[in-house]
Amino acid sequence: MMKRITAGAGASAPAGQGKVIKMAPKIAYRNLFHDRMSLIVTLVGIVFSVVLVAIEVGLYKGSENKIATVLDKAPADLWIVPFGTKSFDDPSLLIGHEKYAALSTPGVLKAEDMIVSFSAWRKPEGGKKTFILVGLDWANGGTRPWSIEEGDISDLNNPNAIAVDRSYFKDLGINERGDYAEINNQRAQVTAVTKGIRSFTTLPYGFTSISTARKFTGASASQSTYVLVTLESGADIEAVRKQLSERLQGTEILTHDEFTRRSINYWMFSTGAGLALITGMVLGAIVGVVIVAQTLYASTKDHLNEFATLRALGASASYIHAVILIQALMSAVLGYAAGMLLAMLAIYRLSVRVPTLTIVMTPKIAAYLFALTVGMCIFAAITAIRKVTRIDPAGVFNR
């Protein structure tokens, strides 16, 4: 009738050999999918959190990009800026000898003037708009205007020529390339149109040559807002910076990254503009943690008898923790995949409906979001782990 049951129910392999079937992932998977409603609640929580955080991060990153939009297109090793400059668009003028002082400093390959100035734009049909005038010195090998959609750089060499972004046409009261306006009470013509160059604030950018910018702003022929310094290959950046600092009183010598970070910090933190986005991100993450923690805890409670059985069978605490963590990881992967899909869809639709809104999503941000989701789910698993850690395996005899 029954087979004789001997010492072992199967053959064991020699030490160090043989196969091991890992059951912890299977238990986690089955626990997760056993209660569909609980799984749905968990995933909804994670998806909500991922979408919220993805959009907030995208908006934050988009804001950073807008703040640094000109800086990113004007690569320089060092920036000579008026002392106390808070950000790129917090302009005042240097004395005027800085470029030549820089060029005579050992280790400096190139120095380039740039003018940035708040200016008054009088619309053709009446009314005024303040904008940020940016004068670039491309004629001497400096930064060139970019993203020109209509016209070309030669059109900007004309006297009083300016390039504005198509997205600001309405704000500036113009309809097309070739329209005239007044800048600081001087006649100006839109000879080129850019696409997608927007500032972080509501003020449009207008790009012109350095000489035209000086004329519009009343700066002297040698004055500029910033001097962009490019170093010779192999030059010691700190040594050059020290020399420039000693020679140029009333200025600050910043690396490109320092100036970018200072500009971003000013707008995002000193003005409080970024706090709303960061608060949104934090709230999204908290909502995710709370929902996942609650559902994971409920799931753990539902399966408490099984965890007690595992413990009674001799499972180590780490084995049981692994089951819960794998369950959390599976939730994270599923929730992230669905959440990112929805977030991308939302970002696409928002960018179509509100073209002025910049939401950035890059593979790097997506990777960070995945790490955040995993971290969030693992953090959420702590309460469940605490619950099973206190489990009494003797309870298996009472059930």
Added chain:
Amino acid sequence: MSKAPRASNGPRPLLEARNIVKTIGTGAGELHILKGVSMDLRPGELTLLMGPSGSGKTTLLSILGCILSATSGELHLAGHQAVGQSSEDLAEIRRQHVGFVFQSYNLFPTLTAIENVLVALDVRDARSADPMETAAEALKSVGLSHRMHTYPSKLSGGEKQRVAIARSLAGRPSVVLADEPTAALDSENGKAVMELLTEVAKDPTRAVMAVTHDHRTLHYADRIITIEDGRIVGDERPPKKGGPGDGAASKKKNVAA
């Protein structure tokens, strides 16, 4: 974990408990559940632990199975001293040396029969030439080779208990402890389970002890230990029908009072 001294003569017990005391609560609420229990389990024997409700059977089973720590006393299981060990060390002893069969089966409802057995192998991190084959063999040995991929909800009570027995054996334990293994079963399934445990106990490298209230199981026992009010009051070897001990039962009363 410290090793117990080797017995000087006779068949070495797989489990030895000496003067086990279990007290819970403090002060006026102090409750002495076990009051100095001494016993052993020898290989090749099916021992039944009997006693009225509240006598301390389950507590004793929990302590012998290293699930619960004794307040004082000595417990040597397969050569390991268990009293005073950390919970992880006790888990290690359970993992390596103890198989459990529970009254309510305690199978994982989300896992199939063979997966339930595989869990026991996985918990032990036991390397097997073929774990699936090992688990399948365990199920085959309890007559469930045709139900390997069935979920517990589709198994009868007797089948569930047989899966639980297969699970307890898959880890090759030296001691199998069963808590009321027939309590939830009808007489036919209860008989089948007891016959299975009897077969399991025939292994000369393994001791089996079952806590039971069920007097229909008595004739399967090689030995019956009776506990009352936290003390062992009886330890007897009943005659087995047709067995070598038939008519020559040894009987000891109040052995560990």
